[in-house]
Amino acid sequence: MKLSDYLAQFLVEQKVKHVFLVTGGAAAHIVDSLGRNPKIAYICPQHEQSAAMAADAYSRITKNIGVAVATSGPGATNLITGICCAWFDSIPILCITGQVNTHEMAGPKRKVRQYGFQETDVVGIVRPITKFAELVTDPKEIRYVLEKAVYLAKSGRPGPVLVDLPLNVQHADINPKTLRRFNPRELHEPKPNAAKLRTQVRRMIHMLGKAKRPVILAGGGIRLAYARPEFRKLMAKLRVPVVASWSGIDALAHSHPMYVGQLGVYGARGANFTAQNTDLIIAIGSRLDSRQTGGQHHTFAREAKRVGVDIDPGEIFKQDGVKAHLAIVSDAKLFLEEFLRQLPRVKLQDLPVWHARCRNWKKRYPAVWPEWYHQKGSVNSYVFVEALARAAGNDDIAIVDEGGNLTWTMQAWHVKPGQMLFSALGNSPMGYAFPAAIGAWFAAPQRRIICIDGDGGFQVNIQELQTVAYHKIPLKIFILNNRVYGILKQFQETYFKARYEASTPEHGYSCPDFVNIAKAYGIKAVRITNHRNLAANIRKVLATPGPVLCDVNISRDQKLIPKLIAYQNKQGRYISNPIEDQLPFLPRKEFLENMIVPPVQQEGTKKTNEIN
Template sequence: MTIADYVALFLAQNNIKHVFGMTGGASLHLIHAIRKRADIEMVFTHHEQSAAMCADAYSRVSKNLGAAIATSGPGATNLITGICCSFFDSVPTIYITGQVSTFRSNEGTGVRQIGFQETNIVEICRPITKYVVKLTDANLIRHELEKCRYIALMDRPGPVLIDIPDNLQRVEIDPMNLKSFEIPDSNTPPIINTHKVGLFKLIKEITRSKRPVVIVGWGARLSHAEEVLAEFLSELNFPILPTWAAVDLFDPNDERVVGTFGTHGTRAGNYTVQNADFILVLGSRLDTHATGSPPQTFARDALKFVVDIDPHEINKFEKIGIRVEEAFCLDIRKFIELFLNILDKNDLPNIDLWRATIKSWKDKYPPGIESKEHLSVNPYDFMKSLSEHAESGDQIVSDTGCALAWAMQSFKFKDGQRFFHAFNNTPMGYALPAAIACAFVHPDKKIICIVGDGSIQLNIQELATIAHHKLNIKIFVINNFGYSMIKQTQDQWLNSEYVGSSITGGLSMPNFPRVAEAYGINSFQIETQSSISEVLTNVFNLSGPVLCDVHIPDDFRVAPQVKYGFPIEDGEPFLRRDEFLCNMIVEPLSVSLTRGKN
């Protein structure tokens, strides 16, 4: 067989059922090798960025490696945004690029390029991959592919890239004589001995806490710890604060679940985390979206214990000014196993007063209560209604911007539903490709795609892919005729001058139903509050792809939202200071005492 045939065989043997890509001269042999196999399907997108994002989402949904292929030069560089999604969210993906033939390489010449579309994608992608390599010896193809797989999945997962010159793809090899990759030996000391002192310190501080919370992040999904996590949280019975990446793990009607927190979180969630005296963080790196800026203002009176598999994430806390009492560099499943072995439930504190306080915040500040009244569509009401119409088992994908923030504050997930987003790279244009990947993994399920009017245009060409495969994707375009998230920043810092974020500021928006019609996709519009439920019913009654254009007033903003320089308990619109102070158990910061309504 050829190298190209072996690559296709390797992908199939690793249970990858779909590979995403766009045809190009330097990748043709790879693509043809995949296409002629019956046990793997080549899905063609209309942009390599879409293919990379499809591979990223495919891995998230399938809990297996995702794969994408691109040609050399611009094809390879177009993958970069999707690779970043996998890198920052620790998603195991393999990206395969074609390269100019070795006899056309510029290596050792000092010139910029010899072969047509020659680009050194290896060095470009080195900072955003766990491993990247250019194949130089045909006999090393097995070794490099197995090494890519091992590194992509080991410890903190992530993307890998292998660059294969065009002439090597055609080389005939004997697969029985190929060199394999040997997994390196591990000399890790016994985990219980390493963390024994820290675990007993953790138990001691849990016993003494009066206002404890547990933060659950994306690491719970990455470690496939869903079942043991549920047992752990049941034993502990503490209030739960999910990050956006973990929000679909929990029943929103569970009294332990407070809500999301951070710069675009709920008021109840932010009051809870900021007034806590003890925080156990499971699989969240606590980025500035979660902590606010400066990070030192985050949960400033709480003892913090962190579980994270990446020592670099743990070590960064000192640099950014967050004190951590004890860190456990462990897989979450292993941590829970160790913890439950030494936990005595009789040592758990009585936190009934704390639970009552949290409930009062949840009752007083439900999502959307601070939004303006409009006869047209209130996005908070729309998201609530969308969640009511969605069924158990539906897969929900969101793009970035206000559409994401409104969903994260008010969408109530049902049992069996999953939510997907590129949480840390959070690029515009992610939702359509991610929805495509979801549809291929789960052809029997309904895919709900939430995307802004700006974001959809970055990969709007993938409507052709959706229509071609007749994918059961319901696309909801949150259309506020501009970039509302940018407008909110311009409100805060630039005197509401909406340059580059509005129609008057230079943007242009198409008629989305007509665009859908051009691709052969059914469409609906929602322009009033009263029509939301009826139109949603009509959308979900149709099989196949549907686009629904949801008109949101262009002055609607995310509320609450925390301005830079303020702690996350003090989001805009500012509460009256007497009301704000009544909600604070810990000492308020001076910046909060001098701003806001009197």
């Protein structure tokens, strides 16, 4: 059997139905074998970066590995940004790259940079950003390497893997019956300690019983463990306020009576006040990075007992991070199952005053200010996202790019039961949402896919309009177009005296007419320029058959509100405020009324009262 045929059949046996690839000479045998296997299909985006990002989203939705294939050299290196997305967000994707013949490799003996055409040591390049990367030089090892790669991609804390196949290995003749298998036991992985988990959960429930102001932080690990059903079942029985990281924002519907909001640097004020005034925080599947805690980790939930639940001990015990009083190294699903088992045996106190206060924070500090509805001449981004979220269905999948469009969406989108809302939050590259939306549609063609992008990010992979047109993919693409790099412009206003270098049309940045470009590809395109009939216009776009691009006219002066800011201390160093003290600053009396925990006394002077 030809090795590349074995590879194609292996993917079929892994229940992979689609592979995203850009062909090339060094991957020709792989592509040919995929094309001849009737049980798997390949999709051809216009760039290898798009292939990796599509595979990433495909994995998130199918709960299986996503697969991307590229040729050697530049084809392989073009995958790297997408691999980084999967690495930082813990997404199991398998990248398969072609390579020059083994006898054409430079190797250590030849002492040259390159010997074969388009030869690149992609394995050496990606090892720091993959769980496993292997060059296969012996055809008899193909089963072992593939099985090990898929196992590692999906086990523990998931992540990307890469298998590099030289041309002569791809077309080698092998006997599948004699191939060596991979045995996971050779990794000597620690097994889940059920007894220890029971003890730790019992201790946590005891802490919960004593707490007067408890809160649960829902992190992305809940989704990664496919544990949203368990989490929602828990929250149907447990009356504890919930805040969410951006990765965990769809763990619970916004309308749930215990849900307060998303927290962090750009967090909802209500969620930040909840987290900062708690006396017990249980973080499930959240690594508590600085985007959630602010730059001064010690000010986060500073008077609370902190329980951390994470599958990665490196995250939960990391230096210079938020220290957990109870660190539970566990898969989120196993933890939640144990929590549910023990919950009926205990009686937790009702906390009506705390619950009422959290509800009041959520109501008092909405993402959309009343005066923004009356904006003239352009569309307010927060008003738009709120309207889009209202129009979206319970089964819709919304994928967001990076930059201002991401922040506005995470702040103003009210997640409905059944929805998915995600982005590549760890690597956070411009250009992710569009190819990811393509991958999402192939994973779930029965669901509506909404792509939310910015004018800057959309240009990074704008070529994928051809992929959408070719496959007639019915994406609903909304470009929040402020014609500037909005976050950077806001940063420059605060720290560089409004010197807008490389971020505005007057200083080198530019964007095209997206409506005309979409029409050139044969894709329907419309504009929304103001608030007139906003909700109806959004519903019309969502209801239109086939792909639609909607260019939304956002003011170039649109701000991100609220946002954390740093102050400058006496040594000239910028220090982050605690996350409860965001711009625009509340009147000090109002701020103090919201604080149960004493505010942090900062040394130095506030940098600015302008919104950054």
